[in-house]
Amino acid sequence: MEPMEDQCFAFMSHSARDLERRSATEQRSVQLGVRRVFSLALKASLSFTLLLSFLGPSYSYVFLRFVYGREWADHSSASILLSAYFVYLVAMSVNGICEATFNGTLGGPEFQRYGKFTLLLSLVYLSLSAFLSRWLGPVGLIVANALNMIIRVSYCLRQLSRSGFVDLTNFSQIRPKKWSLATLIMGSLMSSVSGHKLAVALTSSYTSLKTQLCWGVIHLLVGGCSVIIYAICIWVTDSKFVEDVRRIVSPRTRSSSGS
Structure with missing residues (x-):
């Protein structure tokens, strides 16, 4: 997601440049523009990463089995780590997205406070990593990283909300539509079942190669169909979001709409 973060930072920093020297009307216009782009970027990022988080774990074992072999897939925690990732x-x-918006819109004093905050958070993170790694093993490091990210997101959102660049009361426009979430949940359940069947077929010495190939094809079809249905669901139920993304991504569309 780094290209999206870079574009988000470039837009935010350009929009908020010399903001304090502008009139109140211009400042309000910039804040509304930042809110719109922030919401759009965050929703696009969530739409993609939620797809990976719902479907990815079901394909972790198969990926490791075919890329790195049985030793990595069956006799290590690599599959669990990849699923957690x-x-x-x-x-x-x-x-x-939150840090790109924060860095692009807020000034020097906020940077200094954020630097002190992240320094303190790093100390907490090291302690938390040591504790969780003993409790959960290698997965504990990923959990500690996730908690670290959540705390940093909370700090950035709080400061952006105080500055008027983010509206915390209107997060419904960022949340995926219920039909999209239902599609992800259904795809996750179906891919989990097909993935389990495939894993059993691969690990059993009594399963024929034909059966293994059959379950492999079924597992891939389940994942592919889930992705396609999810994309169609977004296209149909959230057409405004799709159109906004097209306007930003396609310069031709943006210029024609402006004329």
Whole structure:
């Protein structure tokens, strides 16, 4: 999600440049523009990372089995770590968008306070990592990272809300539509079942190669169909969001709409 974060930072820093020297009307216009782009970027980021977090864990074992072999897939915690990382991507992407907006809009004093805050948070993170790694093993490091990201997101949102660049009372426009979430949940359940069947077929010495290939194809089809249905669901139920993304991504669309 780094390209989106870079574009978000570039837009925010350009929009908020010399903001204190502008009139109240111009400041209000800039704040509304930042809110709109922030909401759009955050929703786009969530739409992608939620897809990975719901479907990715079901394909962790298969990926490791075919790329790194049985030793990594069956006799290590790599599959669990990869599954946890897919979920962690949600927190990481949200933090990236929030920090890009924070760095692009707020000035020097806020940077200094944020630097002190992150320094203190780093000390807490090290202690939390040591504790969770003993309790949960390697997954504890990912959990500690996720908690670290959530705390940083909370700080950035609080400061952005105080400055008027984020409206915390209107987060319904960022939340995915209920049909999109239902599609993700259904896809996650179906891919979990097909992934379990495939894992059993691969680990059993009594399963024929034909059966393994059959479950492999089914597992891939379930994932592919889930992605397609999810994309169609977003296209149909959230057409305004899709159109806003197209206007930002496509210069031709943006210029034609402006004329």
